[in-house]
Amino acid sequence: MRRLMYEMRRALQSPPRHPRLAVVVGRLLGAAFLVCFGTGLYSHFLQNPIPGMVFPTSPVVLYSWTQGIHVAAGIACFPLLLGKLYVVYPRLFVFPPVRGPIDLVERASIAVFVAASIVQIVTGLLNTYEWYPWPFPFRQVHYALAYVIVGSLVIHIGFKLPLIAEYWTKHRTADEEGQPLPVMETEGEDAGALRDTVAPGDAPRGLTGRVLRWIDATPDAEPRVSRRAFFATTVGVAAGVVALTAGQSFRVLAPLNAFAPRTMGIGPNRGLPVNRTAAAARITEDLVGDGWRLAVRGRDGVDRLFSYDQLLAMPQHGVDLPIACVEGWSQMATWRGVRLKELLAAVGRRPGEGARITSMEVRGSSRRSEMSAQFIDDDRTLVALRLNGDVLDMDHGYPARIIAPARPGALQTKWLGTIEVTRS
Numbered sequence: 337m338r339r340l341m342y343e344m345r346r347a348l349q350s351p352p353r354h355p356r357l358a359v360v361v362g363r364l365l366g367a368a369f370l371v372c373f374g375t376g377l378y379s380h381f382l383q384n385p386i387p388g389m390v391f392p393t394s395p396v397v398l399y400s401w402t403q404g405i406h407v408a409a410g411i412a413c414f415p416l417l418l419g420k421l422y423v424v425y426p427r428l429f430v431f432p433p434v435r436g437p438i439d440l441v442e443r444a445s446i447a448v449f450v451a452a453s454i455v456q457i458v459t460g461l462l463n464t465y466e467w468y469p470w471p472f473p474f475r476q477v478h479y480a481l482a483y484v485i486v487g488s489l490v491i492h493i494g495f496k497l498p499l500i501a502e503y504w505t506k507h508r509t510a511d512e513e514g515q516p517l518p519v520m521e522t523e524g525e526d527a528g529a530l531r532d533t534v535a536p537g538d539a540p541r542g543l544t545g546r547v548l549r550w551i552d553a554t555p556d557a558e559p560r561v562s563r564r565a566f567f568a569t570t571v572g573v574a575a576g577v578v579a580l581t582a583g584q585s586f587r588v589l590a591p592l593n594a595f596a597p598r599t600m601g602i603g604p605n606r607g608l609p610v611n612r613t614a615a616a617a618r619i620t621e622d623l624v625g626d627g628w629r630l631a632v633r634g635r636d637g638v639d640r641l642f643s644y645d646q647l648l649a650m651p652q653h654g655v656d657l658p659i660a661c662v663e664g665w666s667q668m669a670t671w672r673g674v675r676l677k678e679l680l681a682a683v684g685r686r687p688g689e690g691a692r693i694t695s696m697e698v699r700g701s702s703r704r705s706e707m708s709a710q711f712i713d714d715d716r717t718l719v720a721l722r723l724n725g726d727v728l729d730m731d732h733g734y735p736a737r738i739i740a741p742a743r744p745g746a747l748q749t750k751w752l753g754t755i756e757v758t759r760s
């Protein structure tokens with residue numbers, strides 16, 4: 337078995353399978369995961385704030401950027417993770433697989449990291465297509481796995497610190513030029529001694545023996561692809577998939593958008609994409625007809641109902657704000673409507689108080705949102721009645737919807753029913 341594993345590693349030798357490349361690709365992968373973690377936490381806390389948290393409302397495109405970067409970095413993880421696994425997977429054939437309790441922790445942390453990151457990026461990508469072929473709630477699992485990934489990554493980096501330091505710069509690698517490639521870190525195993533102690537003739541019979549004969553018959557791997565070429569390909573593919581999808585979030589890349597789930601410029605109200613249609617949300621013509629009223633409730637029992645015409649009779653303000661979906665697409669639009677804070681002043685909202693915003697939609701995860709004071713106090717936060725010069729389309733939330741700066745799209749509630757003042 338020992339010899340079989342050794343021979344496996346030898347057969348898998350190739351120039352890219354070198355600690356230097358494991359470090360270089362690992363750095364990029366680690367950076368991509370940390371970017372995803374930071375932007376993901378920001379998005380999480382915007383949607384589930386810890387009481388007392390305060391968020392910036394400027395620049396208005398802040399969330400479009402952080403979420404666009406989150407999804408782009410997540411997409412870049414696919415080629416980076418595959419590249420890294422290609423470089424290091426001969427380590428699967430280290431024998432014995434575990435040398436002791438500490439080694440067990442090290443290898444287990446890698447197993448956990450690899451498994452969790454594959455689940456994370458695959459489910460994350462499918463989420464951008466709004467496809468959920470699994471029985472668990474996406475958001476909670478995505479959030480929990482983020483900690484699993486970062487935790488196992490920290491353990492992994494801790495164990496590999498000496499190796500990382502050694503191969504961080506090119507120098508050490510240059511010294512090895514012209515030397516035989518290391519059989520991916522045999523770690524103390526003396527390769528020569530190993531070959532001597534187990535002569536080819538000792539090969540066990542059966543499957544193991546056959547595999548060994550097959551490996552022996554395989555000519556020693558020619559350097560088919562250089563380290564540099566492998567790295568350039570990995571980075572090139574990562575840059576390519578990002579360039580071909582990030583156009584859903586970043587205008588400059590929009591012409592290159594080849595297979596992102598959303599395309600800028602397609603949708604009602606002069607090309608604004610729709611996330612959930614009125615039909616899907618079961619918003620009927622009846623609900624939004626002449627009988628529609630927006631209920632606004634204060635905390636002291638002051639209740640007011642606003643008809644569409646009453647809202648139109650209030651001072652109207654215009655503002656350019658993006659819809660920035662948590663799934664990564666975003667697009668700028670021009671909105672017009674009533675300032676939320678002026679509406680809430682009519683029911684006696686006091687400084688520092690927040691609001692709970694509820695849609696007429698009866699089911700659906702985005703039918704309700706909470707807004708804290710700093711968003712309400714911002715002049716640009718509107719109960720929007722018009723979009724890009726026209727009355728709101730049914731699919732964009734007619735008769736009225738919320739639009740606020742630097743907020744996740746999921747909180748920009750459509751088809752407003754009730755707005756209540758809350759304590760914070």
Ligand SMILES: Nc1nc2c(c(=O)[nH]1)N[C@H]1C(S)=C(S)[C@@H](COP(=O)(O)O)O[C@H]1N2
Nearest residue numbers: 609610611612661695702732745746748750
């Ligand atoms: N009532 C309600 N409002 C909603 C949603 C919803 O499903 N129901 N979807 C939200 C999500 S996830 C996004 S990204 C934005 C999209 O707005 P749009 O469809 O007008 O582009 O609306 C938000 N408002």
Ligand SMILES: [Mo]
Nearest residue numbers: 661662745746
């Ligand atoms: Mo969204």
